[in-house]
Amino acid sequence: MRGWVRMSKKNQQISTQKDFNELLKQIQQARQKAFRQTNTTLIDLYWHLGKKISEKVQSETWGKGVVNEFAKYISQNAPEIKGFSNKNLWRMKQFYETYNDNEKLAPLVRELPWSQNIIIFSRCKTDEEREYYLSLAIRDKLSKRELERQIDSAHFERTMLGNTKLSTVLREFHPNISQTFKDSYVLEFLGLPDSHSENDLKKALIHHMKTFILELGKDFIFVAEEYRLQVGNQDFFIDLLFFHRGLSALVAFELKIGKFSPEHLGQLNFYLEALDRDVKKSHENPSIGVLLCRDKDEEVVEYALSRNLSPALVAEYQLQLPDKKLIQAKLHELLADQPWAEEEGEEL
Numbered sequence: 001m002r003g004w005v006r007m008s009k010k011n012q013q014i015s016t017q018k019d020f021n022e023l024l025k026q027i028q029q030a031r032q033k034a035f036r037q038t039n040t041t042l043i044d045l046y047w048h049l050g051k052k053i054s055e056k057v058q059s060e061t062w063g064k065g066v067v068n069e070f071a072k073y074i075s076q077n078a079p080e081i082k083g084f085s086n087k088n089l090w091r092m093k094q095f096y097e098t099y100n101d102n103e104k105l106a107p108l109v110r111e112l113p114w115s116q117n118i119i120i121f122s123r124c125k126t127d128e129e130r131e132y133y134l135s136l137a138i139r140d141k142l143s144k145r146e147l148e149r150q151i152d153s154a155h156f157e158r159t160m161l162g163n164t165k166l167s168t169v170l171r172e173f174h175p176n177i178s179q180t181f182k183d184s185y186v187l188e189f190l191g192l193p194d195s196h197s198e199n200d201l202k203k204a205l206i207h208h209m210k211t212f213i214l215e216l217g218k219d220f221i222f223v224a225e226e227y228r229l230q231v232g233n234q235d236f237f238i239d240l241l242f243f244h245r246g247l248s249a250l251v252a253f254e255l256k257i258g259k260f261s262p263e264h265l266g267q268l269n270f271y272l273e274a275l276d277r278d279v280k281k282s283h284e285n286p287s288i289g290v291l292l293c294r295d296k297d298e299e300v301v302e303y304a305l306s307r308n309l310s311p312a313l314v315a316e317y318q319l320q321l322p323d324k325k326l327i328q329a330k331l332h333e334l335l336a337d338q339p340w341a342e343e344e345g346e347e348l
Contacts, residue, residue, distance in 0.1 A: 036111075039110075039111075039112075039113055039114075040110050042114060043109060043110045043112075043114065043117070044110070046092045046095060046114060047092075047095065047096055047109075049089065049092045050092035050093045050094070050095050050096030050097070051096045051100070053067060053089060053090075053092065053093040053096075054093050054096050054097055054100075057093065067086055067089055067090065067093075068086045070086075070089065071084060071085050071086035071088075071089055072086075083114075091118060091122070094121065094122070095109075095117065095118075095121055098121045098130075099121070102127060104131070105127065105130060105131055105134060108131070108134040108135065108138065109121075109134065111134075111138050112134065112137055112138060113144075115144050116137055116142070116144055116147055119144065119147055119148060119151065120133045120134060120137070120147070123151055124151075124156075128156075129156050132156045132159070133147065133150070133151065133155075133156065136150065136155070139218075140214070140218045146214060149189075149214075150214075152321055152324075153186040153188070153215070153321055153322065154186075154322050154324045154327045154328075157324065157327040157328055157330075157331045158182045158183065158184060158186075158322075158327060159179050159182060160179070160331055161182075161183055161327070161330060161331055162179045162181070162182070162183065166181075166305070166312075166313045167305045167308040167309075167310060167311060167312045167313065168305075168306070168308070169308070169309055169310060169311050169312075170288065170310075170311035170312060170313060173285060173286060173311050174247060174285075174311075177247070180217065180219075180244070180246070180247065181290065181313055181315065182315060183315055183316070184315060184316050184317070184318060184322070185215055185216070185292065185315055185316070185317045185318075186215060186317075186318055186320075186321060186322060187204075187205075187212070187215070187317050187318065187319055188318075188319055188320050188321050189208055189211045189212075190204040190205065190208055190319065191204070192204055192319055194319070196257060197257065198239075198255050198256065198257050201255050201257060202225065202239055202240065202255055205240065205255075206225055206240075209222055216242075219244050219245045219246045219247075220242045220243075220244055220245075220251065221242060221243045221244075221245065222240075222241075222242055223241040223242055223243055223250070224240075224241050225239070225240055225241075226238070226239070227240075227241040227252075229271065229274040229275070229278070229279075230278075231270075231274050236270070236271065236274065238252045238253075238254070238271050238275075239252075239253055239254050239255045240252075240253040240255070241253070244288070247285060247288070248283070248284050248285050249280075249284055249285040249286065249287055249288050249311075250275050250279065250280060250284070250287040250288070251287070251288045251289075251290060252268065252271050252272060252275060252287060252288070252289045252290065253290045253292055254267065254268050254271070254289065254290070254291050254292065255292050256291060256292065256293040256294065257293075257294050258293070258294055258295070259293060259294065259295040259296060259297070260291065260293040260295070260296035260297065260300065260301055260304075260314055260316075261300075262300065262303075262304040264291050264293075265291070265304055265305075265308055265310075265312060268289040268291055268310070268312055269289070269308070269309070269310040269312065271289065272286075272287045272288075272289045272310045272311070272312070273310075275287040286311055287311070288311045288312070288313075289310060289311065289312040289313070290312070290313055290314075290315060291312065291313070291314045291315070292315055292316070292317050293314065293315070293316050293317070294316065294317065295316055296314055296316050301314045
């Protein structure tokens with residue numbers, strides 16, 4: 001009898017817990033919906049104010065002084081309303097003028113808070129760059145700080161450059177893979193000194209895994225560090241193992257604190273073979289290997305990958321934020337070398 005009572009109480013607790021979870025989920029969904037509706041209303045308001053200010057200024061009805069007077073008028077007559085300083089009003093004008101003629105981007109801005117929108121339209125120079133960061137911020141739900149970090153690290157330029165040092169096999173498996181991986185990864189958040197060991201690098205990446213995945217791309221799921229592979233009577237260990245949801249493939253990262261050397265690929269290829277034979281599930285694609293080195297000679301990498309039979313790539317890492325101007329120049333040079341650029345005779 002006592003056992004039945006205990007079981008009944010346990011079942012009741014489980015049922016109550018289930019009710020709590022369902023109600024909490026409804027609360028969270030309602031809060032998210034309310035936030036989205038409130039945010040959309042605010043962005044629409046800022047758009048409308050920006051449009052009015054733009055039209056008044058263009059028609060020479062308003063000058064800079066009038067906009068400043070309007071900001072003072074709001075402050076004096078409705079001091080409880082914040083966010084309408086003269087600086088913010090001019091931002092609303094810039095916001096409207098930036099997206100007014102772009103039917104593709106205008107709907108996207110309504111999905112982000114005002115602070116993220118300010119960062120994107122004030123710091124990005126082209127529609128392509130704005131579209132990239134708008135989509136990235138919406139998809140990955142980037143905070144203001146995370147968004148600023150991605151722009152500071154030239155995430156757009158590095159993604160557009162992609163990783164040109166991919167094995168032929170990897171390109172065959174995934175024709176559109178070049179923008180999934182980067183040629184260079186920025187790891188300034190690790191705080192490592194120039195002189196560090198591979199173990200230091202690995203421990204720092206584990207400690208900052210959330211930020212590392214933000215740098216890699218949020219389709220990456222961390223599986224394990226020092227992932228153990230048993231082949232014959234020997235144990236081998238992969239530095240870092242991930243799974244990529246979009247590619248449906250395991251991704252093995254091998255860390256090298258020195259310059260890339262061709263023999264590194266032999267070790268990586270061995271790991272990929274073991275993963276595919278003993279770990280990969282039948283519905284998954286062949287495993288991918290990434291050699292993350294401190295430095296590399298581009299020509300050596302090209303030679304080493306030209307006949308490599310495994311889906312692998314070589315990337316380098318840097319411990320400081322990159323010089324955006326240098327990366328932009330590299331992207332400009334890459335685009336200028338494209339056949340269509342020569343055919344059209346356009347100056348990029």
